[in-house]
Amino acid sequence: MLNKALLFLSEHNEIALATCEGNLPKLRMFQIMKQEGTVLYFATSAKKAVWRELKENPNVELLAYADKVSVRCAGMVSFYVEDDVKQWIYDHNPVLQRLYSSYDQLDYFCLPIADLDYYDLSPTPPINQHFDLMSGETANGFVGERFSK
Numbered sequence: 001m002l003n004k005a006l007l008f009l010s011e012h013n014e015i016a017l018a019t020c021e022g023n024l025p026k027l028r029m030f031q032i033m034k035q036e037g038t039v040l041y042f043a044t045s046a047k048k049a050v051w052r053e054l055k056e057n058p059n060v061e062l063l064a065y066a067d068k069v070s071v072r073c074a075g076m077v078s079f080y081v082e083d084d085v086k087q088w089i090y091d092h093n094p095v096l097q098r099l100y101s102s103y104d105q106l107d108y109f110c111l112p113i114a115d116l117d118y119y120d121l122s123p124t125p126p127i128n129q130h131f132d133l134m135s136g137e138t139a140n141g142f143v144g145e146r147f148s149k
Contacts, residue, residue, distance in 0.1 A: 001129045005071050005118040010035050012064045012071075017042075019053040019060055026053060030062070033089040033096075038113045038133055040073070041081065043089050043096060043106045051107055055079075060111060068121040075114035079107075 009015075013032040018025055028050060034041035040062075044051050054060070054077055061074045090096050090103030100106055114134050120127040 001118055001127075002116070002131050005116055005129075005131070006035070006038065008066075008069060008071050008118075009040070009064055009073075012066050015062045015064045017050075017060060017062045019050060020057045021049070021053050026050070031093075033093055034085065038116075040111045040113065041085060041089060041108065042110070043086075043093070043108050045105075046107045054109060062111070070117075070119045072117040072119075073111065073113045073115065075111050077109045077111050079109050081108040081110055 009032065013035075015030055015032060016027055017030040018027045020026065026049070030042060030050075032040045033043050058077045058079075059075075060077055061072060063073075064071045086106070086108050087103050089108065090100075090106065096103075096106065114132070116131040116133060118127065118129045118131070
């Protein structure tokens with residue numbers, strides 16, 4: 001089921017990203033620019049509030065949703081992104097090339113997924129599976145059940 005959730009993320013890269021500004025949540029639409037297994041890569045500008053929020057508090061959650069399926073991921077972003085990955089992201093995202101004249105005008109971060117929840121509301125009963133990628137534990141269940149993390 002983890003592979004199904006990761007495939008879902010690769011096919012639905014328009015996500016809602018939640019950060020914090022102080023103790024207030026901030027939610028915005030973002031795009032996963034690259035995915036390597038359980039690590040998701042993003043690009044933004046250091047001039048944007050989201051960059052400042054991430055620097056002050058690197059804990060984030062994101063949500064992808066389509067066709068009664070949702071995948072929620074949580075973790076702590078890292079600001080270490082290899083230069084060749086930055087170049088690849090820039091080269092493979094035409095919107096970035098339209099807005100910025102060079103890949104080094106952007107700032108990059110990645111999210112090594114710590115927790116992932118996969119929800120599929122189409123079957124009866126619905127599927128709800130939690131993955132703690134830090135410990136390797138998995139919890140199965142139906143919508144409405146609570147899992148310890």
